[in-house]
Amino acid sequence: MxxxxxxxxxxxxxxxxxxxxxxxxxxxxxxxxxxxxxxxxITPTIxxxxxxxxxxIKDYNPKIPLIFDFQKAGNDIPEMGEPFAEAVYSAGADxxxxxxxxxxxxxxxxxxxxxxxxxxxxxGGHMTQFGFLEEEGGVIVNPxxxxxxxxxxxxxxxxxPGNHPELVLKYQRLLASEVPDGKFRLVAPGFINQGGDISExxxxxxxxxxxxxGRAITQHDNILEMRKAIKxxxxxxxxxx
Numbered sequence: 198m199x200x201x202x203x204x205x206x207x208x209x210x211x212x213x214x215x216x217x218x219x220x221x222x223x224x225x226x227x228x229x230x231x232x233x234x235x236x237x238x239i240t241p242t243i244x245x246x247x248x249x250x251x252x253x254i255k256d257y258n259p260k261i262p263l264i265f266d267f268q269k270a271g272n273d274i275p276e277m278g279e280p281f282a283e284a285v286y287s288a289g290a291d292x293x294x295x296x297x298x299x300x301x302x303x304x305x306x307x308x309x310x311x312x313x314x315x316x317x318x319x320x321g322g323h324m325t326q327f328g329f330l331e332e333e334g335g336v337i338v339n340p341x342x343x344x345x346x347x348x349x350x351x352x353x354x355x356x357x358p359g360n361h362p363e364l365v366l367k368y369q370r371l372l373a374s375e376v377p378d379g380k381f382r383l384v385a386p387g388f389i390n391q392g393g394d395i396s397e398x399x400x401x402x403x404x405x406x407x408x409x410x411g412r413a414i415t416q417h418d419n420i421l422e423m424r425k426a427i428k429x430x431x432x433x434x435x436x437x438x
Contacts, residue, residue: 212238212241230434272297275303278303282311304346312350321343348381362397384406399433
């Protein structure tokens with residue numbers, strides 16, 4: 198059973214300075230449609246360390262779930278999953294995003310390690326950029342297999358490309374047949390600057406859906422402007438009956 202947040206929500210992507218992260222943490226306070234914050238990113242994590250980032254955000258907003266996105270975790274040897282998971286959990290994050298392109302054994306062992314550590318696991322298999330699939334000139338052949346393996350391991354949260362609503366529908370239908378109780382959450386980046394439309398993608402995403410949004414929120418410099426932008430995004434994500 199899903200336990201994080203409202204059926205539909207917004208996840209601000211906090212790949213910004215630590216100062217701006219604190220502004221975001223304040224701006225989202227009391228907005229129930231904010232289901233989590235996505236933290237990490239290469240630059241802020243290297244500069245400040247994950248544990249410090251978590252500590253600072255939790256001081257401003259102690260109840261908000263924090264998803265660590267390592268860009269892109271899950272692509273080392275299988276045995277590295279356990280120390281990675283232990284480090285993320287020890288730093289205080291609540292969840293982690295994996296994009297396991299390094300094979301089925303690595304995927305299974307990293308998912309298992311994160312689950313055993315007490316982390317909520319989000320698994321992605323299809324990225325937003327054109328040229329990702331072999332048929333587009335890339336090297337990835339079958340992202341569906343990544344989602345299927347994760348579903349069989351009890352994962353309920355899946356990252357899909359929000360700027361491709363036809364693919365969101367494809368993976369929604371796939372996971373509806375793969376997740377044992379049929380309850381899962383699709384989470385999608387790829388909006389605004391990458392061309393995706395939250396309302397359009399939301400029509401294909403099923404009951405539980407979060408839009409990951411970065412610059413549409415982080416481009417603003419004060420709390421009032423951020424809250425206004427977030428509320429506009431919330432309006433877009435609400436499913437029309």
